[in-house]
Amino acid sequence: MNESRQVNVSADNLSRVFSALADPTRRDIVARLSDGDATVGELAAPYDVSMQAISKHLKVLEDAGLVTKGRDAQRRPVHLEATVLDLMTKWIERYRKNAEERYRRLDDVLDSIPDDPDPTQPSQTREPK
Amino acid sequence: MTTSVHETQIFVDPKVPAVRIVREFDAPPAKVFRAHVDPALFSQWNGPRGNEMRTDYFDCRTGGSFRYVIARKGHEAWFHGSFHEVRPSELIVQTFTYEGFPDGVALEKLVFEDLGGGRTRLTATSLVDSFEDRDAFVASGMESGVREGYEKLDEVLARTA
Numbered sequence: 298m299n300e301s302r303q304v305n306v307s308a309d310n311l312s313r314v315f316s317a318l319a320d321p322t323r324r325d326i327v328a329r330l331s332d333g334d335a336t337v338g339e340l341a342a343p344y345d346v347s348m349q350a351i352s353k354h355l356k357v358l359e360d361a362g363l364v365t366k367g368r369d370a371q372r373r374p375v376h377l378e379a380t381v382l383d384l385m386t387k388w389i390e391r392y393r394k395n396a397e398e399r400y401r402r403l404d405d406v407l408d409s410i411p412d413d414p415d416p417t418q419p420s421q422t423r424e425p426k
Numbered sequence: 427m428t429t430s431v432h433e434t435q436i437f438v439d440p441k442v443p444a445v446r447i448v449r450e451f452d453a454p455p456a457k458v459f460r461a462h463v464d465p466a467l468f469s470q471w472n473g474p475r476g477n478e479m480r481t482d483y484f485d486c487r488t489g490g491s492f493r494y495v496i497a498r499k500g501h502e503a504w505f506h507g508s509f510h511e512v513r514p515s516e517l518i519v520q521t522f523t524y525e526g527f528p529d530g531v532a533l534e535k536l537v538f539e540d541l542g543g544g545r546t547r548l549t550a551t552s553l554v555d556s557f558e559d560r561d562a563f564v565a566s567g568m569e570s571g572v573r574e575g576y577e578k579l580d581e582v583l584a585r586t587a
Contacts, residue, residue, distance in 0.1 A: 312557045312558055389438065397434040400451075410457060412454075
């Protein structure tokens with residue numbers, strides 16, 4: 298695999314992680330796997346859906362790289378790849394922090410400007426005072 | 427998907443390629459609005475920390491447009507867009523393009539909500555035309571760490587494939 302293809306694949310994968318986690322059942326499965334590995338049967342137990350439906354959800358999570366299946370042929374326990382989840386969470390948290398920093402500066406700007414005498418005409422300030 | 431319960435909240439929409447940021451301010455809507463439309467005030471807080479922002483033009487009214495540069499250590503990033511709908515103290519709808527990628531455009535909607543008692547809730551929604559762009563946009567919060575982040579994701583995904 299050459300380098301440019303790798304970058305494309307990762308951009309796709311990030312999107313896949315986002316869309317995989319867009320579904321509430323899949324988020325629930327991920328939350329339960331964060332407590333430890335589980336079999337498909339164990340994961341399906343609390344839901345009023347077929348094993349097949351849960352397997353489909355797991356396939357989506359697997360394709361996104363979020364979970365893997367164990368080698369044990371009998372149980373094939375599902376394992377959460379926490380690193381992938383951590384990476385995505387870090388991305389979003391970093392983005393949130395940047396927005397927060399920016400808005401803290403806006404807080405300071407808001408503190409520095411006097412109350413507008415005529416709030417119906419706030420956009421007329423075109424030149425710096 | 428709610429990802430944070432901190433003061434600034436981020437919502438990554440699973441259905442459309444949008445990111446929504448919600449934040450409250452201890453100032454009335456007129457003031458928060460003014461800090462967005464007055465270029466002298468806007469340039470004091472917009473852009474990443476430690477960067478300098480200069481406007482080429484900035485005419486925040488319905489049908490107006492803007493162009494500005496964010497500069498850091500000799501590196502310049504230019505942005506431009508159009509103000510589609512501007513209603514004092516209530517709403518700004520605008521387009522936003524990074525000139526390094528001129529075919530890309532985000533549609534941004536800023537809603538200024540009066541919470542009473544001199545407080546405002548600002549909801550900023552940014553909609554792009556593909557999930558790939560949106561996710562890259564979220565990932566760009568890593569700034570210089572984006573490439574490193576992708577490399578790490580590559581490694582992890584290579585191991586789990």
